[in-house]
Amino acid sequence: MDIQHLIDRLEELIDEGRHIWLTRFTMIDEERALELIDQMRISIPEEVDKAQRVMNQRDRILAQANEEAARVVDLAREKSATMIERDAITQAAKSQAANIVEEARQQAETVRAEADAYALDVLRELERQLEQNLKVARNGIEELARVHHQIQARAAAPSPVEPAPETEEAEPTRPDASAAS
DSSP: OOHHHHHHHHHHHHHHSEEOTTSSOEEOOHHHHHHHHHHHHHHHHHHHHHHHHHHHHHHHHHHHHHHHHHHHHHHHHHHHHHHHHSGGGHHHHHHHHHHHHHHHHHHHHHHHHHHHHHHHHHHHHHHHHHHHHHHHHHHHHHHHHHHHHHHHHHHHSOOSSOOOOOOOOOOOOOOOHHHHO
């Protein structure tokens, strides 16, 4: 499964969650969130496998380039051997052979550089996606942990309205009605 699709599903899960009034917190379905995280864990090795396939493809391209270079070099050697037999064009043959070898070397180097650049781009993109996925997962974990701790803290906190402790106070003395007369 595409890692980007999983990230979109995680984002949808958070958007669908129940927002806690007067807070930035959202309650989400823990089971669905953990399922998405598990799918991400499965998908990441797939991305690594893709990168490995790219590296293998790069190696295959390099091998083909080396074979082509060897073929061109062999061809150049055959041509130069034929030309050496002819005295008049010996110098031209050496020069042409050197040019062919240099051209083959340059072609092989170009193919190798392009393959390396392609592999590097793919790996950088994979790294970026992995870092983004890791950041999303960590943010989700931190948010869930913070909400969990707040819920626990609220449950452990005393109720805001507690009855006042009962104390026996002496009744205030009233002036005696007979003393007033």
